[in-house]
Amino acid sequence: MTTPRRLLLTEGGTAQRTTLTADEFQAISGLGLATATPTLVSGVYEVAAGSKIGAVSVGDLQILVRPKITDLNRLIFLLGYSRRPVWRDDPVELARDDELFPALAEVFSRLATRATDVGLLQGYRTVTDTLPVLRGRVLATEQMTRRFGLPVPLAVEYDDFTVDIAENRLLLAATLRLLGVADLSLDARRRLLRLRRLLSDVSAPVRGAPLDEWHASRLNTRYHDALRLAEVVLGAQSFEQRAGDLTVTGFMFDMWRIFEDFVCTALGETLGDRGHRTATQFTSHLDVDRRVTMKPDLVWLGEGNRVLGLVDAKYKAERPEGFPNADLYQVLAYCTVFGLSEGHLIYAKGNEPTRTHIVSGSGVAIHCHTLDLALPPTDLLIQVDQLASTISEPHVSGLARARAAARTPPS
Structure with missing residues (x-):
């Protein structure tokens, strides 16, 4: 079994020299997380990070780009302002040497566990179906045009009180994404696996489909922090592709977008006040x-x-x-x-x-x-x-x- 190689970089920091195969160079060049520049030595490249942070696996090579902000509690705080305000203090204390995505998994698993401790949120969802018995109301046009007026099955529409709602689908999507992160702590992985089992009756996310929309209300108050962090997790650029004979997977955040979201949200709130x-x-x-x-x-x-x-x-x-x-x-x-x-x-x-x-x-x-x-x-x-x-x-x-x-x- 090949021992994985690891390359640790800092956002905007100095380049590091490493050996790369032609496929690895091609994959890194197409990702945008780091740049690889050939040196005078064949097969040796200088790899430098830009303004993106994240972790990618290129075959057996893992490239980790750490943020310049060494205290991850502060970075998590900034991420809390992504798109809309989330929290105004640190819900979980993280060690300075924690990695970003395991740290996000740690925070999310705790917030989501806390949100679902008393059970999953349920709500009404409109369902259109064909059934052998009447439920809800008959879709007359559908019954006459597509069912040719036959008595059964009936084309019906009804409201179903279910756990398969937007809020739980977002939690499940974030849970599944974070379970793919390497180096999770045992506690975080245990909490995420428990969440996946708890959400087993919820529809799994479809690749490429837009995120479900949810709206804050009194009924889903206990979900708010977990949902907003789920949006942060799902907002990270995620990819899984092949470059030559290599499998490439990973997550990335744009630091400029995190900074812009923070400035616009925090300054907008203050000016609003x-x-x-x-x-x-x-x-x-x-x-x-x-x-x-x-x-x-x-x-x-x-x-x-x-x-x-x-x-x-x-x-x-x-x-x-x-x-x-x-x-x-x-x-x-x-x-x-x-x-x-x-x-x-x-x-x-x-x-x-x-x-x-x-x-x-x-x-x-x-x-x-x-x-x-x-x-x-x-x-x-x-x-x-x-x-x-x-x-x-x-x-x-x-x-x-x-x-x-x-x-x-x-x-």
Whole structure:
């Protein structure tokens, strides 16, 4: 039996040298989790991680990309803001050396076990079927056109009180995905297997089908945290494919998406508390013909949906060749279309300094802010609150002086 090889990388960290076969190089190049660059030595490559985190198995080679955030409790906290708010404290304490996906399995298995301790949630589901006896109501059109008016079987529709509802289907889908994660703790695997048995009467997920939609209500309150973490787990890019003679499986998260979701949700909530009506991914157009779509990450709106301010979240400063300041150009375009005198860029600390750029000729101010993701959750939310104060109540006098200085020609 071949001993598995393991390559440990850190998001955005230095490359590591390793030997790869041609199939392994091809598979890694197509995944997007890491890049493999040939060296002068045949068969030896430098493998480096980008801004994705996760774990993939390429044949007998396992590549694990750890986040720069070494405390997984903080990363789990950020993931809690993915798409919609989940929790506001750490439901499970994790060790600093825990791996991401086993850690997610640990948290999910506890939350889901807690949610289902008193039994599975049940609800009504509309079922269309053909039965030898009457149940519910007869579908007359179906009976006459497809059943040719025969007395049996009957085409019927009825409401069934069942455990096979959206909430339980989401829990089952997340459970099955996490059972495929390597290096689970014995307790987490035991809890996940118990959940799978408990959910045995629930429909298994269909590959490629969209996730079931659920809606928070008083009836499913005890499921809320588990369901929202299930959405986080299922939102990770999962793949199972073949590259040459190798089987490739794994999970990946985009750190830029985690950061963007956190900024938009946390900052949107804080601005909402200050009386602002906010919207994420607000759709507008750059050109008069409405052919070029643009979507600022977060805007706050006034009467008639007039944009009063905007924020764009950037996990890393965008510096593509030929456009070294693309982030600034993008926010300037937003400000021009919406008629704003200032816009805001928010970076993860360490990727861009805090500063303000005054655009020549227009006087538009583009403020670059940073958030320190290494802070404990409470301190990070305080920083978000301070940032909300800064961008919603700007120091007009200082900004006016800066613009005046930018417009004054040199003597």
